[in-house]
Amino acid sequence: MTMKLSILLGAAGVVGAVLLSGAVATMAQPAALSDTAQFDAQGRLIPPTDYRDWVFLSSGIDMSYSEGAAVAPADTHTFDNVFAPRAAYAAFKRDGKWPNGTVLILENRGGVSKGSINKRGAFQSGLPTGMEAHVKDEARFKGGWGFFGGLASGKPAPMIPYAATCYACHQQHAAADTTFVQFYPILLPVATERGTLSAAYLAEIKPEPATPAPHP
Ligand code: HEC
Numbered sequence: 001m002t003m004k005l006s007i008l009l010g011a012a013g014v015v016g017a018v019l020l021s022g023a024v025a026t027m028a029q030p031a032a033l034s035d036t037a038q039f040d041a042q043g044r045l046i047p048p049t050d051y052r053d054w055v056f057l058s059s060g061i062d063m064s065y066s067e068g069a070a071v072a073p074a075d076t077h078t079f080d081n082v083f084a085p086r087a088a089y090a091a092f093k094r095d096g097k098w099p100n101g102t103v104l105i106l107e108n109r110g111g112v113s114k115g116s117i118n119k120r121g122a123f124q125s126g127l128p129t130g131m132e133a134h135v136k137d138e139a140r141f142k143g144g145w146g147f148f149g150g151l152a153s154g155k156p157a158p159m160i161p162y163a164a165t166c167y168a169c170h171q172q173h174a175a176a177d178t179t180f181v182q183f184y185p186i187l188l189p190v191a192t193e194r195g196t197l198s199a200a201y202l203a204e205i206k207p208e209p210a211t212p213a214p215h216p
Contacts, residue, residue: 035085036101037135044156045133045148051105055089057082057184061111061122065169077111077122078129082184092187096194097177102136104179105151128152134170134179143167145178175201 035054038046060080062072072078084092088102098104108130111122131151138144146159147166160166175182176191176198191197 035087035103037103037133037137039140040156042156042158043140044158045103045135045146045151046156047131047133047151047154048103048105049154051083051085051107054083054085054105057084057104057187059124060183075113075122077113079109079111079124081107081109081124083107093190096191096196098136098179100136100138104134106132106134107152136177143171143178145170172200173204174198 035048038048040046059082062077063080083105084098085103088098088104091097091099091102107128109124109128110126112125113120113122115123115125129152130149133148133151135141135146135148136144137146140146141159142162145167147164147170148157149160150157170178170180174180175188176196178198181187181191182201
């Protein structure tokens with residue numbers, strides 16, 4: 001891209017301003033940099049390459065959603081980092097739900113505790129070990145959302161079939177618009193204020209009714 005641009009710019013100096021404006025127009029729509037979901041002709045999601053420039057929602061460390069899940073060996077950790085495109089984030093802050101075309105990225109990265117001056121806790125280190133996406137497109141996906149995995153390879157990935165556990169868990173437990181905003185501390189108050197928390201989530205957090213006092 002840069003090389004192509006500098007060649008174009010070089011040519012523009014010779015040929016004139018018309019070509020320069022053409023080069024600028026080419027720059028304005030780079031195919032890989034996009035903040036709405038991009039699909040190839042087979043309907044596979046093209047992994048966004050610029051998600052690290054998006055809005056960071058939160059990190060989880062060593063999260064597990066099942067009771068009795070295996071505990072990782074000492075000093076092995078997994079972080080997950082969640083990102084939303086800027087425009088989608090602004091829309092969520094306004095509406096408490098995501099606009100069509102939203103692609104949310106969950107990136108996994110390993111964590112270690114030994115390194116530099118660190119004495120306690122763990123920090124993220126190394127390249128991403130996994131990347132998944134949750135994409136809203138009401139015309140394309142049954143229920144409005146599709147999941148995609150294996151994106152760390154950088155290659156387009158097919159939609160994960162609807163029978164996968166991704167869909168059921170997100171529908172049944174995620175706080176707003178099938179996304180886990182209960183773990184994104186800036187967005188939970190937004191969804192609460194906009195009244196977009198799901199009925200399932202509200203039922204889940206409802207305090208247990210007090211046990212009635214035993215009959216005297
Ligand atoms: C048992 C429940 C459960 C299952 C199954 C599950 N997830 Fe999630 N997912 C979560 C939780 C909890 C979070 C919040 C993570 C955090 O706080 O860092 C999350 C967050 C995400 C996010 C970030 C955006 C969002 O929707 O909040 C993506 C992307 C994602 N999951 C993809 C997947 C994919 C792909 C699958 C299936 C292969 C899957 N998930 C299966 C519980 C689940």
